Amino acid sequence: MRVNWLLVMIIVGATTIADVLQTKAMKRHGEIHDFRPGALGRVAARIAGNWYIILAVAMMAVSFFAFLTLLSVADLSFAVPATAASFVVETVVAKYALQERISWRRWAGAGLVAGGVALLAL
Amino acid sequence: MSDRLHLKTRIFTLIVVLANVLGNFVISWGLKRSGTVLGNSVLEYVRVIFHPWVAVGIGLLIVWMFTRLALLSWADLSYVLPVTAIGYVLNAVLGRLFLGEHISLARWAGTLLIVAGIALVGSTAVRTTSPRPPKPASTRSEEKTEVCV
Numbered sequence: 290m291r292v293n294w295l296l297v298m299i300i301v302g303a304t305t306i307a308d309v310l311q312t313k314a315m316k317r318h319g320e321i322h323d324f325r326p327g328a329l330g331r332v333a334a335r336i337a338g339n340w341y342i343i344l345a346v347a348m349m350a351v352s353f354f355a356f357l358t359l360l361s362v363a364d365l366s367f368a369v370p371a372t373a374a375s376f377v378v379e380t381v382v383a384k385y386a387l388q389e390r391i392s393w394r395r396w397a398g399a400g401l402v403a404g405g406v407a408l409l410a411l
Numbered sequence: 412m413s414d415r416l417h418l419k420t421r422i423f424t425l426i427v428v429l430a431n432v433l434g435n436f437v438i439s440w441g442l443k444r445s446g447t448v449l450g451n452s453v454l455e456y457v458r459v460i461f462h463p464w465v466a467v468g469i470g471l472l473i474v475w476m477f478t479r480l481a482l483l484s485w486a487d488l489s490y491v492l493p494v495t496a497i498g499y500v501l502n503a504v505l506g507r508l509f510l511g512e513h514i515s516l517a518r519w520a521g522t523l524l525i526v527a528g529i530a531l532v533g534s535t536a537v538r539t540t541s542p543r544p545p546k547p548a549s550t551r552s553e554e555k556t557e558v559c560v
Contacts, residue, residue, distance in 0.1 A: 311480060312488040320485040320542065336480065349476070354456065360442070369499070376492060383489040390539035394531045395489050401528030402493045408521030409499055 296359040297371040300352050304372075305379050307348035309386050314341035316387075366410040373406035416485065420537050423482040424494055427475060432501045434471030436509075441465035486537045493532040496525055 314336060321332060336342050359368045380399040383389045441464025459465055482491055500522050506512040 308488055308492070312483045315480055315484040316540065316542075318484055321481050332481075333477065342480075357442075357456070360439075376496070379492055380489045383487065383492075387488060388540055389487045389489045391489055392535055394535050395493070398493045398528040398530075398532035398535075399489070401524045401531065402496045405521040405524030405526075405528060406496065406499050408517050408524060409503055411515065411517040411521070 293359060293363050293367065294371075296355050297368075297374075299355045300359065300372050301375045301378055303348045303352035303355065304375050305382055307345040307352065308379055309382055310341040310345035310348070312383075312387055314339050314345070317341075369410040370407035373403045376400075376403040376406070416537055420482070420486055423478055424491075426478045427482060427491075427495050428498045428501065430471050430475035430478060431495070432498045432505065434468045434475055435502065436468075436505050437471065438465050438468030441468060487539055490532060490535065490537055493528055497529055500525055 318332070318336060318339075321329075323329075356368065356372070376399045380391060380395065384391045441462045442459065444464065445459060445462045460469065479491070479495075503512075503514060503518060503522065507514050
C-alpha cells in the first residue's frame with residue numbers, strides 16, 4: 290500500500306513539473322499560427338532542441354512508467370482517483386510558477402473536475 | 412477574446428482528447444492481452460513497448476503530446492487541464508462499451524461534476540497571460556523568420 294502512494298506522489302509530481310515546463314517553453318515560443326506540414330515540422334525541430342521540452346519529456350516518461358507500474362500492482366479504481374489530485378496541484382502551480390490569473394470559476398472548475406474524476410473510479 | 416481563438420482552441424481540444432483517450436484505451440487493451448505484470452524488470456517494459464497494440468497506443472500518445480504542446484502555445488495550463496478532462500468521461504464510456512464495465516450511480520455523479528467543471532473553466536478566457544513581445548535583434552537568423560510566421 291505504501292508503495293502505491295509513493296507511486297502516486299511520483300506521478301503527480303512528475304506530471305506537474307512536465308506540464309509547467311511545457312507551458313513555459315510553448316509560451317516562450319509564441320502562438321502557433323501556421324499549420325501547414327512544413328511549418329509544423331520547423332516548429333517540431335525548434336522545440337525538440339529546447340531544454341525545457343527535453344526535461345519535460347523525461348518527466349513524462351517518469352510519470353508514464355510510474356503509472357504503468359501502479360496499474361500493474363493496483364486497480365484502475367485506485368490509480369485514477371488518487372492521481373486526480375494533480376488538477377488542483379497543477380492549478381496552484383500555474384498561478385505561482387506561470388503567473389496565470391485563476392478566477393473563482395477556474396478554482397471551482399478544477400475542484401469539480403478533480404472530484405468528478407475521483408468519483409468516476411469508484 | 413476573439414472567436415477565432417475560441418474555435419482554434421475547441422478544435423485542438425478535441426484532437427488532444429481523442430488522441431489521449433484512444434491511446435490509453437489501446438495500451439490498456441494491449442497490456443491486458445499480453446498478460447504482463449510490470450515492475451519486476453526493465454526488460455518487461457522494453458518487451459511490452461513492442462507489443463503491437465501498445466505500440467499503436469504510444470503512437471497516439473505522441474500525437475496527443477504534440478497537439479497539446481500546440482494548444483499550450485496560446486492557452487493557459489489552468490485552462491487546458493480541466494477542459495481536456497472530458498477524456499475521463501470518454502474512457503468510462505469506452506470501458507462500458509468494450510470492456511463490459513458497469514456505470515454506477517457514483518460514476519454518473521462523477522461525470523456530471525466533470526462536465527460542470529469543464530463548463531465553468533470553458534467560460535473563462537483561454538489566455539490570462541500577455542504574449543511575449545517579439546524578440547529584438549537575434550543572433551540566430553532562424554529566429555528572425557519565426558517572427559513573421
